[in-house]
Amino acid sequence: MSTVFLTGASGFLGGHLLRELLAAGHEVRALSRSVATDAEIVAAGGRPVHGDLADAAMLARGMADCDAVFHAAADTSMWRQHAARQTATNVTGTENLLRAAEQAGVGAFVHTSSVSAYSHLARGTISEATPQRGGESWVNYERSKYLAEQAVRSSAMPWIVFNPSHILGPGDRHNWSRLIRLVDAQQLPGIPPGIGAFADVREIARAQVRAWQRGRFGETYLLGGEQASFVDFVHRVGAALGRRTPRSATPAWALMAYARVLDGISRLTGREPQVTPEGAALTSHHLQVDSSKARRELDYVETPLDTLLSDTLVWMRDEGMLTARQPA
Numbered sequence: 204m205s206t207v208f209l210t211g212a213s214g215f216l217g218g219h220l221l222r223e224l225l226a227a228g229h230e231v232r233a234l235s236r237s238v239a240t241d242a243e244i245v246a247a248g249g250r251p252v253h254g255d256l257a258d259a260a261m262l263a264r265g266m267a268d269c270d271a272v273f274h275a276a277a278d279t280s281m282w283r284q285h286a287a288r289q290t291a292t293n294v295t296g297t298e299n300l301l302r303a304a305e306q307a308g309v310g311a312f313v314h315t316s317s318v319s320a321y322s323h324l325a326r327g328t329i330s331e332a333t334p335q336r337g338g339e340s341w342v343n344y345e346r347s348k349y350l351a352e353q354a355v356r357s358s359a360m361p362w363i364v365f366n367p368s369h370i371l372g373p374g375d376r377h378n379w380s381r382l383i384r385l386v387d388a389q390q391l392p393g394i395p396p397g398i399g400a401f402a403d404v405r406e407i408a409r410a411q412v413r414a415w416q417r418g419r420f421g422e423t424y425l426l427g428g429e430q431a432s433f434v435d436f437v438h439r440v441g442a443a444l445g446r447r448t449p450r451s452a453t454p455a456w457a458l459m460a461y462a463r464v465l466d467g468i469s470r471l472t473g474r475e476p477q478v479t480p481e482g483a484a485l486t487s488h489h490l491q492v493d494s495s496k497a498r499r500e501l502d503y504v505e506t507p508l509d510t511l512l513s514d515t516l517v518w519m520r521d522e523g524m525l526t527a528r529q530p531a
Contacts, residue, residue: 206230208266208309210256210300211275212249213240215375216315216367219408220273221247227412232265234276256296262303271311271415272304279344279378281482282475283466286343293347294354301358312360313415316352318368318400318425319345323488330493331423342481361420365411368427368492371511372404373518380519386440386448387525392477394437395486396452401436402428403506410501419500427492429508439509443516444525455487 207224211217212233224231225248233244235251244251252265256276266272278285278292297314304312321329322336322345337349355362371379385391407426414424431439434452441448453461462483465476497503519525 204228204230205270206232206268207271207273208232208234208252208269208304209249209273209275210234211277211315212244212247214275215378216370216404216407217275218243218247218374219372219404220275220411221249223405223408223412224273225249227416232269234262234265256292256299259299259303259306262300263306266303266307266309269307269309271313272300272309273313273315273411273415274300275315277315277317277348281342281344281479281485282469283343283479283481284469284473284475289343290347290350293344294350297351298354301354301360304360305358310361311415311420312355312358312362313411314352314355314362314364315411316355316364316366317348318366318427318490318492319485320349320352320366322349323485328491328493329425331425331496342484344481345485363411363414363419363421364423365407365414366423366425367407368400368402368425368490370404370407371401371428372515374404375515375519376524380515380524382437383440383444383516383519384524386437386446387444389446391437391448393453393458394449394451395433395458395483396455397486398430398432398489398491399436400427400430400490400492401508401511402426403504403511406504406506410497410503413501417501422500424497424501424503425492425494426497426503427494428505428511430491431508433486436508436512439512440516443512455483458483458487 212221231249232252233249241251254261278289320335320337322340324336337345340346437448462478462480469476
């Protein structure tokens with residue numbers, strides 16, 4: 204049995220990594236910043252370690268005698284007012300974690316990056332050979348994920364990097380579930396014109412654990428899924444919930460214009476807008492991801508979107524997050 208230090212355990216993907224690592228027989232120490240997350244970690248079978256990504260010395264103490272670090276914590280904000288905070292978490296936090304892992308003598312660093320490190324500036328189907336353009340991006344999330352990944356790649360640690368696409372599945376409280384809840388409440392103002400690649404959070408967690416167990420150090424893996432336009436995705440959600448949805452997408456130029464108006468208002472009110480220019484740019488992008496390397500080397504599975512969506516809706520109903528009744 205190995206001992207793993209995990210960040211982001213109270214989050215969507217991190218929660219699945221916690222359970223997957225425990226199911227594989229490993230002891231998990233999970234970084235925690237609150238009593239509430241302590242309880243979640245203990246309930247799952249992990250051991251909470253109090254600390255923060257800003258404190259490298261504390262992180263090193265928490266990692267003592269650990270065999271690997273799984274880094275899944277990230278700030279995913281799309282609002283420019285959060286840029287400094289986001290960079291501190293995603294970039295400086297990753298650098299602190301790497302430094303602590305080296306100091307503690309940890310043997311491996313498994314890093315959750317994002318397809319966003321390639322940026323919405325990338326065109327065509329993205330594979331591991333596609334040049335990453337996140338460093339050129341005006342979207343701070345893309346830039347911060349790119350810089351964090353570069354820190355991992357340049358470290359002395361044996362590392363594995365994962366770039367998941369649009370993550371969906373049970374346990375989602377803040378990402379695509381937000382859109383699903385808007386459809387359920389019939390409050391979705393419009394549909395962005397982009398195309399996504401929907402990846403199963405459970406398969407992403409399994410692939411990461413397999414990669415570490417198989418010693419795939421120095422490798423990068425894109426983890427995608429079934430491709431679908433956001434119009435198609437919203438229509439599938441509406442059909443499953445018995446809700447009406449907009450018929451077509453909002454044009455990209457109109458979505459961006461709307462986002463810029465809201466952004467201007469937010470500068471006066473200090474309140475985060477419902478749609479930001481950054482979010483408009485990313486949801487207008489046509490994302491295509493090649494997961495063949497992960498399928499070949501890690502037995503990664505691209506769950507069919509209808510199955511993945513059904514599993515997500517069942518979980519959301521069980522959690523009381525939806526008002527629509529289960530279809531007869």
